[in-house]
Amino acid sequence: MRNDKVWQLIANELATHNAIQCKNKWKYLKSKYYEKKGNMSAKASGTKVMKFDYLEEFDDLFKDNANVIHVAIASSSNGIKNIKEIGSLTSTENQKKRKKSIL
Structure with a gap:
């Protein structure tokens, strides 16, 4: 199944947003998650703490992803x-x- 079809299925389930809006929201949240993980790394000392409401959920989704910096x-x-x-x-x-x- 192609990504466009998946986003359309998600949009149909939500019935409040279209497929493009769902896809853009996912991309935005994913980029904010990676930004938050980078902000939590040892290299980011002295930077302002970021808030990300879905940190635990995204950690569960990306726990096996080598591109994500996991902290204890x-x-x-x-x-x-x-x-x-x-x-x-x-x-x-x-x-x-x-x-x-x-x-």
């Missing part, structure tokens, strides 16, 4: 554990590189 949630003890594991892996790899460069 403070209330997630598993997330902290995973971050520590990743940190220990990278520090081990760095130590191996340092040893090779010394030799």
Whole structure:
């Protein structure tokens, strides 16, 4: 099924907006989501905090997307554990590189 047909089906279900309006709204929300995720990254320190009402919903939709920068949630003890594991892996790899460069 082509995207145009999908947007038309969505518009028919809503019955308040046409397919182009639905498509444009989706593109706008998606761009704001990516902007918010970039705003939350470590590289964005000092920038004004953005508000995005649908953050959790979009996180669920894009959780497997490699283009999205995922951050740890403070209330997630598993997330902290995973971050520590990743940190220990990278520090081990760095130590191996340092040893090779010394030799």
